[in-house]
Amino acid sequence: MIRIIDTFPQIDALCQGPGFDREAWSRYIDNALPGLRPSLTDRMEKSLATGQVRWETHYLPVLHSAWRDRAGRQRLHRSFLAATAGLEEKVRSAFGQCPEVDIILYFGLCGSAGHATRLHGRPAILLGLEKILELHWEEPRSMLGLVYHELGHIYQDQFGVLDRPAETPQLAFLWQLFAEGVAMYFEQTLTGDPTFYQQDVDGWLSWCDAHFGQIKADFDADLSTMTFSTQRWFGDWVRYEGHGDVGYYLGCRFVRFALERIPFHRLISLDLSDVEKLWEEFA
Numbered sequence: 259m260i261r262i263i264d265t266f267p268q269i270d271a272l273c274q275g276p277g278f279d280r281e282a283w284s285r286y287i288d289n290a291l292p293g294l295r296p297s298l299t300d301r302m303e304k305s306l307a308t309g310q311v312r313w314e315t316h317y318l319p320v321l322h323s324a325w326r327d328r329a330g331r332q333r334l335h336r337s338f339l340a341a342t343a344g345l346e347e348k349v350r351s352a353f354g355q356c357p358e359v360d361i362i363l364y365f366g367l368c369g370s371a372g373h374a375t376r377l378h379g380r381p382a383i384l385l386g387l388e389k390i391l392e393l394h395w396e397e398p399r400s401m402l403g404l405v406y407h408e409l410g411h412i413y414q415d416q417f418g419v420l421d422r423p424a425e426t427p428q429l430a431f432l433w434q435l436f437a438e439g440v441a442m443y444f445e446q447t448l449t450g451d452p453t454f455y456q457q458d459v460d461g462w463l464s465w466c467d468a469h470f471g472q473i474k475a476d477f478d479a480d481l482s483t484m485t486f487s488t489q490r491w492f493g494d495w496v497r498y499e500g501h502g503d504v505g506y507y508l509g510c511r512f513v514r515f516a517l518e519r520i521p522f523h524r525l526i527s528l529d530l531s532d533v534e535k536l537w538e539e540f541a
Contacts, residue, residue: 260346263362265290266335269387272365273328278321283365291364293378302367320368324388334387334396338363341398341405349409352447353522357416359383361405371395372404374411381416383408393494395456403445403456410444411437418526428481429530434492435477436533439509440526443517446510455510457503466507473498473508478541515540 265286272286287295305311324331342361349356359381366386371393373384385404390396395404414420420437424430446454455463466473476498477491490498491505498504516525516536528536 259358260342260349260356261360262342263291263360264335264338265362265364266331266338269331269363269365270328273325273331275325278318278325286365291362291377294364294384297375298367298369301369317368320388320392324365324391327391330391330396331387334390334401335363337396337398337401338385338405341401345405345409348448349413353413353444355417357381357409357412359409359412361385361409363387368392372408374408374415381412383412400456402449403454406445406448407441407456409448410441413444414440414526417523419528422530424530427484429534431481431484431489431491432534432537433530435505435509435512436528436537437509438492438506439511439513442506442510443513443522452514455507457506462501462503463507465501466504469499470511473504474511474541477505477508478537512537512540 268286268290272282275282284295287298302317305316306313311317345361346356360377361383362377363385365388366384368389369386370384371386371389373386375382375384377384383405385408390401390404393400395401411420414437422433424433442455445456446452453463457463480489480491490496491508492503494502496502513525519536520528
């Protein structure tokens with residue numbers, strides 16, 4: 259069963275002052291989603307501890323912007339309602355079954371636009387309003403992609419295997435490529451469009467298609483030395499040849515290649531060694 263937890267009325271009431279108020283935010287999150295605040299603040303404190311980000315320059319501007327942008331918040335909320343309407347029936351129609359999950363819209367601390375996790379023992383998709391606005395993903399197309407993508411991770415976790423221990427960073431990044439590809443395929447299936455990528459702005463998809471061979475070769479070459487700080491494939495903060503999110507494109511191409519050989523219900527349960535063999539064939 260999919261449960262929708264919409265804290266938008268509390269968010270709108272929260273954002274009445276001149277700027278972000280951390281104490282008011284703490285009261286809001288504790289009242290709207292009890293138990294969530296520690297994970298949000300812990301993630302923020304870990305980021306601050308790296309010295310690479312600062313509260314005043316990396317967090318406050320994003321939080322103030324979301325706080326003040328009532329029109330943006332309202333557009334985002336309308337897109338959220340449209341993306342989640344009839345969602346369980348849509349998933350069952352496309353895949354024959356639907357995972358248990360809570361989909362939660364909330365005002366966070368810039369952790370992520372979408373994050374698949376667990377809250378109070380239930381699978382949950384956390385949708386951070388402030389981060390969605392920062393990335394300009396509040397329009398219907400982007401919101402659809404965000405919700406469907408995170409739901410794809412939940413689906414693989416419940417009906418297959420989402421987390422596989424990897425002995426090397428190379429295998430960990432290969433598994434990440436595969437898991438993101440599964441979520442992209444799930445996203446495209448629900449939209450009914452095999453070319454759907456919410457990232458497709460300003461010719462992004464055309465560029466990726468035109469450079470597919472090079473993308474594949476460069477990812478394969480990067481695997482042996484890739485680290486979290488040097489990878490250029492996953493996350494809105496990195497770029498490959500000036501383009502973001504190219505790993506999601508490559509992952510989807512990889513998964514569609516695999517689906518020519520293995521049905522989806524088996525694909526989502528593959529061992530890492532099987533994924534590695536498929537990659538060798540694909541690359």
